[in-house]
Amino acid sequence: MAAREELIILFDEMGTALELLGANAFKVNANRKVARVLEDMTEDLTPLADDPAALQKFDGIGKSSAVKICEFLTTGRIQDHQALLEQLPDGLLELLNVPGLGPKTIRNLWEHAGVESIADLEQAIADDALGDVPRLGKKTIANIADSIEFMKKAGERMPIGRALPLAERLIEHLHAKGGVGQVEYAGSLRRGRDTVGDINLLATCDDPAGLIEHFQSLDDVDKVLLAGDTKCSLRLGLGMQVDLRVVPTEAFGAALMYFTGSKEHNVTLRERAIKSGMRLNEYGLFPDDGQDTPPQDRGITPAAAATEHDIYAALDIPFHPPELREDRDELDSVPPLVTIEDIKAELHAHTTASDGHLTLKELVVEAKRRGFHTLAVTDHSRSSVQANGLDDDRLRRHIEAIREIDAATKGIRVLAGSEVDIHADGSLDYDDQLLAELDIVVASPHASLKQDPAKATARLLAAIAHPLVHIIGHPTGRIIGRRAGLSPDLHALIEAALEHDTVLEINANPQRLDLRDIHVRAATDAGCLLAINTDAHTDTHFDFLRYGVLTARRGRLGPEQCINCWPAKRLHAWVASKR
DNA sequence: GCCGTTTTCGGCCCGACTGTTTTCAGTCG
Numbered sequence: 196m197a198a199r200e201e202l203i204i205l206f207d208e209m210g211t212a213l214e215l216l217g218a219n220a221f222k223v224n225a226n227r228k229v230a231r232v233l234e235d236m237t238e239d240l241t242p243l244a245d246d247p248a249a250l251q252k253f254d255g256i257g258k259s260s261a262v263k264i265c266e267f268l269t270t271g272r273i274q275d276h277q278a279l280l281e282q283l284p285d286g287l288l289e290l291l292n293v294p295g296l297g298p299k300t301i302r303n304l305w306e307h308a309g310v311e312s313i314a315d316l317e318q319a320i321a322d323d324a325l326g327d328v329p330r331l332g333k334k335t336i337a338n339i340a341d342s343i344e345f346m347k348k349a350g351e352r353m354p355i356g357r358a359l360p361l362a363e364r365l366i367e368h369l370h371a372k373g374g375v376g377q378v379e380y381a382g383s384l385r386r387g388r389d390t391v392g393d394i395n396l397l398a399t400c401d402d403p404a405g406l407i408e409h410f411q412s413l414d415d416v417d418k419v420l421l422a423g424d425t426k427c428s429l430r431l432g433l434g435m436q437v438d439l440r441v442v443p444t445e446a447f448g449a450a451l452m453y454f455t456g457s458k459e460h461n462v463t464l465r466e467r468a469i470k471s472g473m474r475l476n477e478y479g480l481f482p483d484d485g486q487d488t489p490p491q492d493r494g495i496t497p498a499a500a501a502t503e504h505d506i507y508a509a510l511d512i513p514f515h516p517p518e519l520r521e522d523r524d525e526l527d528s529v530p531p532l533v534t535i536e537d538i539k540a541e542l543h544a545h546t547t548a549s550d551g552h553l554t555l556k557e558l559v560v561e562a563k564r565r566g567f568h569t570l571a572v573t574d575h576s577r578s579s580v581q582a583n584g585l586d587d588d589r590l591r592r593h594i595e596a597i598r599e600i601d602a603a604t605k606g607i608r609v610l611a612g613s614e615v616d617i618h619a620d621g622s623l624d625y626d627d628q629l630l631a632e633l634d635i636v637v638a639s640p641h642a643s644l645k646q647d648p649a650k651a652t653a654r655l656l657a658a659i660a661h662p663l664v665h666i667i668g669h670p671t672g673r674i675i676g677r678r679a680g681l682s683p684d685l686h687a688l689i690e691a692a693l694e695h696d697t698v699l700e701i702n703a704n705p706q707r708l709d710l711r712d713i714h715v716r717a718a719t720d721a722g723c724l725l726a727i728n729t730d731a732h733t734d735t736h737f738d739f740l741r742y743g744v745l746t747a748r749r750g751r752l753g754p755e756q757c758i759n760c761w762p763a764k765r766l767h768a769w770v771a772s773k774r
Numbered sequence: 775g776c777c778g779t780t781t782t783c784g785g786c787c788c789g790a791c792t793g794t795t796t797t798c799a800g801t802c803g
Contacts, residue, residue, distance in 0.1 A: 257775060259775060296801085330799075332793060334792085338792090382803090395803085421790090423792090456803080466787075489788085
């Protein structure tokens, strides 16, 4: 594991340990914040081992944390971390993963019933041994038992490729009831994260109680976790929690903003509101009159509430699209971001010649139907045997067929390409003479994806520097939730890509999303060119574009640096420049 | 523990819901 990943775990654990020990909540948060800042970093930490001042430049890392990070980089451990964990039984931290159990309750269980782990807790429940624990009644105990059962069968976070279609079906279900106005999904799904932990829905309705009732009539409801006047949480059988909030129409924007988060972005906005003498909550942005009772309960008219745009404007902050609400940047400027409508070319797609499901002709028809001015046909190369990769002769005949269909088709340029394997040593799967016959080359790693970082870096650098290569396809080879993929030195790749005018791909397949958001961000900041490709193997795969675009936007990518957005002439000239 | 365009000390976001309680603590998002 890389140092950065270990540090994320250590700071998270320090926060958790402090919480269980009853430390100051702000101190707890400060440690968690350091973990979050580390999550968003792509820099190599090794050179900073004796430079705490450089670490303190990152917002949220103060002197104390910087010294701890340096201690870890030098010695491989943090003494304070070890000292904290020694004060707690080994199993206590895992109890925080039980939904409904917070630090106070866990401390309570530990002190009054000797519970030190999930196993202890299960045993104590079975033995009916929790009677003496204060503020712990029968209902709470039953809920805890249920949560533990649920944890055992619940899966990981759900990939966005499953969560987004599910959310759209849930919204359809809500619209089936009469009197429903707006319905939107919020949360990390709306922010476009590559995986989501739950689904948040927001609705307006002239009969909130009726809608809450109707919501519970969904198929596949495993448990109703809570159901109030305006709020309802369900657990679906497939292990996903879904929350619905019914809100007033006039406050829909405030609620949407609030439930879209991120939590950190919301906190930053509220702090900004306070500095401007205002108060922000899910009902709107109100003048702050210093009273404790919430302004919406006193009939105060908000300065803004109906739309998100109104609220950002009233705060004098540029509108932030959901993808940029991760609190990674200052609030003062928002760059132009790529949109689905900007994408005019698909530069990575497969046909029945290798492992695709569309014939060459069907693929071209589909790309044209989608309004693209350019399509690159990039079937697999010979080493991808499992994908029916093309040997030299088959590739030459395929190139001929592509040239013919290009000449015969009006309204779209069809490029003869290949998705060429990058071997473990960095060499490519066809010789240079054959590569030169192709219009466009996407070079991708497919095998040897457990290489150590140094080898992976050298491998990818060789492909980036190859004069006949245009694009590096799914550079790390990760499969979300299944395979970590390569961990190359990203900044070295970015530097080389700039030098050799090579493009890095954002593979839009929701199982991949590779490069991922923070990688895109680093590449965008450096001035790199990127491509958003669907890697289509059938017609519906073109719909993956939205996932790639969300990832790109999270990385602050604009249309200027995304070659799929370029006009045909400019794109074709760039493609030709590598020949 | 972190931070500062009034601050190097004294703040640090806000509300819904539940369960265990007679007025509120804890959890969650």
